[in-house]
Amino acid sequence: MQHGKYRFIVGFLAVPLALYALFVIWPFIQSIYYSLTDWTGLSPEFGFVGLDNYTRLFQDEIFWKSLQHSLTFAVVLPLVTVGFALFLAFMLNVGGRRRKGAAVTGVRGSSFYKIVYFFPQVLSIVIVALLFQFAYNPNSGAINSFLKAVGLGAIQPDWLGDPDLALICVMVVLVWSTVGFFVVLFSAGMASIPRDFYEAALLDGASRFTTFFRITLPLLWDTVQSGWIYMGILALGAESFAVVQIMTVGPNGGGPDYSTIVMPLYVYQKAFRDGQAAYATTIGVALLLVTLAFAAVVMKLGRRERLEF
């Protein structure tokens, strides 16, 4: 039965591989090529300038700021989102105990919560960003009004207008809008963990805390790792671009004193505002490297023995 196996596989893979090469690999190569030119994006003519754009990149303070913010996003957001989602998913699936019937169950009303947590996921990130922009309005927004209502009228931060707070404000919105997805993802993962494990732990008198760290987390590790990478890429790419561009300083974005500028936004500004498309692709190449490095680090750190069950 072995002969023709490779021909069979190649036959199947040729078309997808060709498509992948054309629509994924090729644009990457193109970007790298354009990053070596002085293309403006506004005219079809350009010349080759070698590594000039890269030299400039190294001396560009704003690039370093955007890199720093993007790295903060890539480290903090997955940590907070995945951690929070794990906690919620655990409570929804395993957290409740003192109930008749099943030994392992979620807290009261968990099926309702599961739906509620997922709500933000169905909203477009643009709408989420716009809504929060109104909530953060220091003059009449929901948050400061709430502070006033509970007698904290003396504390009226400028939120998105304050360089110390703006980045945090943006990150909170991303956590809010993505955590629901991970709750559902981890819930699905937890549902596939055999009940007997939990029952055994229960009989041994393990606390919720122990149950989570000794049983749930190790058995869920693969899902957590995928979620981690997925969230990191969201934080480095499209989602961070959208919230920063919409929420901070209008159409050109970046926050007060560059306090929220992130790499994808900087790419956009250089390409579509300043007419420096080649320099923008250079930043894009840097973003590609950061994303690859992020994925590599997570894979490396996350590697552990596979548990069979």
Place this chain on the structure above:
Amino acid sequence: MGSTSAHSNEGGLGRRDLIKRSAALGLVSVPAMGFLSACASGGGKTNDKVEKGVKSDKNPLGVNETAELDFVLFDGGFGQQYAKDAIKLYEQAHPQAKVKFTPTQKITTELQPRFNGGTPPDLIDNSGAEQMDMGVLVGQKQLTDLTPLLDAPSVDDPSKKVRDTLRPGIIEMGQFDGEPCWMLNYAYTVYGVWYSQKALDSLDAKYPETWDEMLALCEKAKKKGIAPWTYAGKHPYYIPFSLYPMIGKVGGREVLDAIDNLEPKAWEHPAVKACFEAYYELYKKGYILQGTPGLDHIQSQTAWTEGKALFIPNGSWVENEAAKTMPADFGLAVSAPTGLDSSDKMPFGTLWAAGGEPFIVPAKAKNPEGAMEQLRIMLSEASSKNFTQSVKSLSALNGGTDGIELSPGLKSGVAALEKAGANVVNPRLQDWYVALQKEKIGVAGIGEMMAGRATPAETIKKIQKFADDAAKDPNIKHYKHQ
């Protein structure tokens, strides 16, 4: 392109070098290069222009009577009706010519690929948040010189050229380097300090002419529970609408010209320092509406129309833009900025007024004559009046307001222009160096100062460095006042 030719002069760099280095990088193979550049450039082949028509008295620009005109309009604060009305006139004058009209808010998104592919439309209103950088377009030789339009006879009086019917500064603004005129601003904007006459009356005050009077009025307003000032905190580049003319008034035009020319130490001029300190005092004395640094332009305008704040630096589009929230008896008015005292170089009334809503004809447009003819029609008295009446803004046509009833803000703008007379200043940073003006000076510089996070001295130092960097940056095309 400058750098390409510079390279090839140095001996064989350019395309051959490009191939060599790419191959060395092992990333792209030689035959791929042709495909690649073809891909980015969309060919870059020479464009087939439509044939010129026959010139006549009725058709001074020689429009091809059967050619299509491709017209893209920024559909923003001024809407699209005024352009549609002007298109009707074009189609009446040239019954066989069709106009393809595309209103959009996404100027860059829709047009950048067309420029890049070498097939831009014939006439573009390049405006709005997604405006294409005019400095780059001119620098890349992507625009058609509009001099034939300026030299054509005007629609209303064939003995006059179009250039003689325009408001002061319109042609100058279209010139970036020497004679050719690359853009024509159709709207005419008055910048300054906007307020409600009713609110000012309720304080029993008139608009202050010196800074001491200003501070006294602010104190009075604050006591009454009205914040004296607000501004678009997230877009602090609105502050210059009143701050720059103030600098001009205090120190003279040369100070503003030096700033535009990116001269070293231009920002360290004492007039700049005095004006920055004056504005900083507004913050220090608590004369700025609480939370202003976190408001965007609409939010700050709304707070202002609701009577929470007295003054706001803005442009004359605010009348149309804030119309929804502005009470009927608001009494919208604009004033030239308050100066320091009687030792100022220019008199009270010194005003920033300039063209807005820039119309351009791409260098690769198929039907440039049609585009210029359309502009010529828009600059007729009938079209201009229609524009002023429907969108509450002046047009580039000088006059053309007789016999139509002006809205309160417009009336006050016309009065301010009359009062200013020759004392109209026109800082160019915002069309020459968009990123420098908006993001660096505006947000990172003045915005931080007005939020109280930097002192005037620190801010000036920071802005001077931004300006010096821009002056040195080879990626930016530099311009100078002629």
